[in-house]
Amino acid sequence: MNRLKYIALLLFMATAHGAIGQRVLTLDDALSLAMENSPDIRRSQLNLEYNRESLNAEESRLKSNFSLQLTPIDMGRNRQFNDLFSTWYTNENFMWYGALMVRQPIVWTDGTLTLTNRLSWQNSYSGYQDVRTRSYSNNLYLSYNQPLFTYNRTRMALRELELALENAALNHAIQQLNIERQVTQSFYDVYREQERLSIALEEAISQQQNFEIIKNKAESGLIAMEERYQAEVNMANSRSSARNQEVIVENAKDNFKQLLGISILAEIEMVANVQSAYTEVDLNQAIDHALLSRMEIRQREISMIYSQNDMVRTNSTNEFRGDLDISVGLFGDDLKLPDIYETPTYNPKVALTFNIPLWDWGERKSRLNAAESNVQTQELAMTDQKNDIIINIRRIYRSLQNLENQIEISHQSQRNAQLTYDINLERYQNGDLTGMELNQYQNQLSQAKMDLVTAMINYQLELLNLKIQSLWDFKSNQTILPEEFQKK
Helix, strand or coil: CHHHHHHHHHHHHHHHCCCCCCEEECHHHHHHHHHHHCHHHHHHHHHHHHHHHHHHHHHHHCCCEEEEEEEEEEEEEEEEEECCCCEEEEEEEEEEEEEEEEEEEECCCCEEEEEEEEEEEEEEEECCCCEEEEEEEEEEEEEEEEEECCCCHHHHHHHHHHHHHHHHHHHHHHHHHHHHHHHHHHHHHHHHHHHHHHHHHHHHHHHHHHHHHHHHHHHCCCCCHHHHHHHHHHHHHHHHHHHHHHHHHHHHHHHHHHHHCCCCCCCEEECCCCCCCCCCCCHHHHHHHHHHHCHHHHHHHHHHHHHHHHHHHHHCCCCCEEEEEEEEEEEEEECCHHHCCCCCEECCEEEEEEECCCCCCCHHHHHHHHHHHHHHHHHHHHHHHHHHHHHHHHHHHHHHHHHHHHHHHHHHHHHHHHHHHHHHHHHHHCCCCCHHHHHHHHHHHHHHHHHHHHHHHHHHHHHHHHHHHHCEECCCCEECCCHHHCCC
């Protein structure tokens, strides 16, 4: 009866991860799910959308802006004192007016061109001379404001919004690569535990078979009963190890399902091909493509541009600046609206204003020194970034070469361990080897199998690291840089 229970338990564990209703996941499937459900990807998408709409808003602001201001009623009555004649009098006023304005910012000059038409009607009474006046009036004029001797604030603001959008797109692309790295690492972690479970199940089944053989021999008096007891202990330990490993696999799957954003109750099974042929890697190509294409380098360039812009802004602290205002227009008034421009008045205006700083106690100089230090910091960060990229790619390249050697050694070790185990299994069954000694060879075989799986998984992970570091996929021999960032 106990033997039937053991066999049933082993069969259950061996088939648990292949049960009906399980979802088989490849690495590509897992990556697709993560890209759809990842909160980090969603946040980067929202940030990208925010910066895109901010740029659209600024571009819309720089187009012609039409506005209409209406005041349908403006009335009042007040008493005033005339100092010259020492007398009080009453003023009454009723009017309505409206203004249509067309405002056009000029990006190239940072100036503003404005066309304004203001139409009004007024009914006024002055008690001082007992006079009532009714009339229409219209003021049509074109004005232009131009800052002088300063930087172009409009063009800089627009350029920085363009850079912010580009930076958000770079962050989104980098986040996708980070998710790919994270999901791939977790995927292979679960796959490794699955393989460990498969090896543990093979060992448990082998120990069960050995126990049956030794039990029969012991009961027939061919070998000592101590060997039967040892075989039973080995079998129990192997079953316990398989059960513990099954728990580890299920826990790893739950964590992986959480990472993918799918139901914790879903049944999944990892399927991977880690035994593919070695991939040829060109170290110089990897470094050159990384230095040309890495998005982090472009982000450093954007940071340097921001720092240079800050220097421009800082340089404008207490600056010598001018403003030129020019306007030309026509003013007309009449009791009748059609006759409003019978005798128009021309209203030209020119104003030139200068702001001349005299003494700032060294504020501008200190701010410039601080801004210049920030620029130099960004330049050093750029150099460090490039050096880090080169160092990481060289490290990965060496690691790949070493892993290829490890895989070959692991293949040979597994073959040798299998042959050694088969030879000693026969000795064990003939009574020439103890159960404890056979268990050592079993453990060596299991470890050799696991070492091979680990080496092949590590090789795939290092290939992924190289792809992310260089933005070049040596498997397909093509760039993985998003199309919008590829240099034409």
